[in-house]
Amino acid sequence: MRPILAITIYAKSNMDRWKIDVALAELSQLDKTFSHRTDPESGHVVVAGEGERQLRQLIDRVLHDTAVTAELSEPQVIYYESIRAEAQAEGRYIRPSNYAQVRILIEPRSRDEGYEFSNELGDNRLPAPFLHAIDQGIQDAMLGGVLAGNELVGIKATLLDASFHETNSNEMSFKIAASMALKEAARRAKPVLLEPLMSVEISYPEQVMGAIIQDLNHRQGRVEGMKTVNDIHLIEATVPLRTMLHYEADIQSFLQTHVTCIMQFKRYEASPLKLP
The missing domain is CATH 3.30.230.10 (Ribosomal Protein S5; domain 2)
Structure with missing residues (x-):
């Protein structure tokens, strides 16, 4: 699977960047689900992988093991x-x-x-x-x-x-x-820009179903199924990853109720984004 998200690690010194790079190189021998590189312009380390949770856990481990303090960028969707x-x-x-x-x-x-x-x-x-x-x-x-x-x-x-x-x-x-x-x-x-689409399963209280569907439409999602399992209401959809970053926190803040979301990579597809 190709990486779909990247996070940049903003270390404070060249020595800290070196420590992070060495630690990631060692981990990459055991874990092939992520990659890392040094940005040629900024010199900062960029880590790419299969999802935000995976990347944050990986980076937290590296920073802990190296005793380095660093700031992190927002997750960046990887296009092809x-x-x-x-x-x-x-x-x-x-x-x-x-x-x-x-x-x-x-x-x-x-x-x-x-x-x-x-x-x-x-x-x-x-x-x-x-x-x-x-x-x-x-x-x-x-x-x-x-x-x-x-x-x-x-x-x-x-x-x-x-x-x-x-x-x-x-x-x-x-x-x-x-x-x-x-x-x-x-x-x-006929070149085309490709973006990652995610299979999304959202569980929600019944009274907010309409708002959930409306929000998914706003995020350019396609609802593909609805079901109830053991009194839990579920919506299945395919949604561009670029519109789903921080989804749970955003939708819970908007609806003021508990909503959970499970996302898995589905495929890359032609993107409707307009390029300059």
Whole structure:
């Protein structure tokens, strides 16, 4: 499962950031449900995972074990990008001492299948290090999509053509050319922003049913079922995660009654959000 939420840890010093990073690296060997990275601009550690409760428990453990005091960001929903059509594009990187030309085809895949690279040139048309560099250049470019800079997922890339110069070609040139080709092909392939949807089960007093449904509609949710189990009233719905952060606290404050909510990740789906 891909991470759906991220929290940034604002440590007070470089030493504290180092302690947090080391502790997370050790935990990640045992727990594969989260990932962490250092933001290249701020230098702060960002932890991503499957839900807010998981992330807060994990971060609390790390801060306790390292005896570090830090502030935390609000949870940030993780978006991805994908494509809805096939497209071809060429990337050319030509300089006085660099030469690489690459043409690729990209096709949409199931988002669960991930990335695939295919070579239609045959084994002898291009030196193996250049072929590897093309594959790597495509994957590097997929880390920042063409809509809002989110990671591109669910793509098959096929190398259709490539040319090199006996003395001026190198691996870096082919990585750059492949990256250029991927970006241009993605712009032509009907790119789409993906957001996480959650399966939601809400239990509530019967007298607030109408308000619960109205609130779910406001949160762009889709009610998919209603039932009563042992005198407990339940609504089942599919709702974008971005509208459900802090849901229990917000809805209980609004209705002044006890409401519980169980959320599980369901799938990523095209988002209606308007991008600038």
